[in-house]
Amino acid sequence: MGEADRARGDFSIVPPPPAKAPLKVLFVASEVAPFRKTGGLADVAGSLPQALARRGIDVRVVMPLYQGIPWSKLERLDGAIPIPMYYGTTMAGVRMGRLPGSDVPIYFIEYNRFFDRPDLYGPPGQAYSDNLERFSLFSRGALELCKMLGWIPDVIHANDWQTALVPAYVNTVEWAKPLHGSATLFTIHNLAYQGNWESGAMFITGLGQQHFHSGEFEHFGDLNLMKAAIRHSTLLSTVSPTYAREIQTSEYGFGLDGELAARTRDLRGVLNGIDVDTWNPATDPHLRARFDRDDLSGKALCKRALQREMGLPERPDAPLFGVIGRLTEQKGFDVLAHALDPILDWDLQIALLGSGDKEAEDFFSLVSAQRGDKFRARIGFNDGLAHRIEAGCDFLLMPSRYEPCGLSQMYSQRYGTLPIVRATGGLVDTVQNYDEGAGAGTGFVFHDLYPSAIANTMGWALSTYFNRPAHIAAMRRQAMGQDYSWARAAEAYEQLYLEAYQRRRGHPFG
Ligand code: ADP
DSSP states (O other): OOHHHHHHTOOTTSOOOOOOOOOEEEEEOSOBTTTBOSSHHHHHHHHHHHHHHHTTOEEEEEEEOOTTSOGGGSEEOSSOEEEEETTEEEEEEEEEEEOTTSOOEEEEEEOHHHHOSSSSSSSTTOOOTTHHHHHHHHHHHHHHHHHHHTOOOSEEEEETGGGTHHHHHHHTTTTTSGGGGOEEEEEESOTTOOOEEOGGGGGGGTSOGGGOSTTTTEETTEEEHHHHHHHHOSEEEESSHHHHHHTTSTTTSTTOHHHHHHTGGGEEEOOOOOOTTTSOTTTOTTSSSOOBTTBOHHHHHHHHHHHHHHTOOOOTTSOEEEEEEEESGGGTHHHHHHHHHHHTTSSOEEEEEEEEOHHHHHHHHHHHHHSTTTEEEEESOOHHHHHHHHHHOSEEEEOOSOOSSOSHHHHHHHTTOEEEEESOTHHHHHOOBOBTTTTBOSBEEEOSOSHHHHHHHHHHHHHHHHHOHHHHHHHHHHHHTOOOOHHHHHHHHHHHHHHHHHHHHSSOOO
């Protein structure tokens, strides 16, 4: 534009400012629903990226191409990626698809020798002996993929031990290369699995022995991948604010509490979202009748149908308590078992669905046979019945020992079923304890994991049910109005990405 144009105020020939480039995020996960799943990580990896994309983030997902993934329906990218391994460079293929129902790209690292196996990490209760090599290849491959695509992410989001090497590689082998500028966020979904090997395995990561010291990979003499991620990541997170605090204590830290406490300022808790379409009482196809916050009449029909399905007496007036979950130590059902004797003398019913430890399965089956008028158990995994229990019960019991986030208590609130929970992890962040004075709250909370505490709190819920029904009705409404969508979680993750970016680059994004 010449002086004359400017003088005339004619700016029409000034080119528009370049459109702001979106934030680029690579989401690295060893499992992504619905492709392959063993736990909650897969649900997060399948849902969160879609919610991030809806916020305008250029997010792409990468996972291994396991057996059972419909590879023939995926696009095969030209060429192969060279992945440096400890013994030299190996070549891996790449396939591409989209997260179902979205445009979010998902890349699959194809390396059949490692990933064309029936299980993700090993047969039940076991680990494949070459897991360190498998996930070194995957983690390094995810970074090489970016280079092949010519797409350098602003932030790399790694998850759990399987991808814990990613932040370490970004800080070491990528030194002085474009990916070194990428910020890293490492999210802990399950602290119980840290990626431990004996010290001699260090060479398999492809990183030299000089990284095996207490400031990086060495933890009490062994190799610990999660420790390295905690040391190397720009920021850290876990799946609820309370769990983020708890894992810095010896009670919940699985030996990494000191490491996590040392980074307390950089460790955040972001509550997982839930799939609010699948878990919606107004549309749920698993239910006998549908209902919503303004009309709960369908819930009464669901209760009756559930009593019939479980073989309990069809009594609309009997308060019905649900129990759903893995029968493992984590869930605290062993303590519930000790509380059952006095509880089953009261006017209530309990419907349990779960599978897991044989001893627990046998115990609850026995009680079911002996006290079938009040207690019925179904052993096994049954998704439809889980929906019907969430919908048909008045209360849901979760006496967990620890609970990083927990889903069932969020589902139950959407269905107007008030959770009775131990004050731990995500349960603290999602359940508002009943306030008798105000007649408000979304559930009932207890602190000590003792049979008497469970019984007392169930008694409290029971007396509220019989003596203050208006409070129960108000609590149901409050519970059903909670926002547990992934949109809320995605907003929080975007803030973390922006903060991590600023830390890494020294200036804000954009
Ligand atoms: P965790 O991931 O520790 O098992 P969560 O509460 O986060 O616990 O998630 C458990 C999920 O698995 C919930 O959706 C719950 O309904 C479901 N679930 C657990 N056990 C069963 C079962 N036996 N049958 C059906 N669904 C189950």
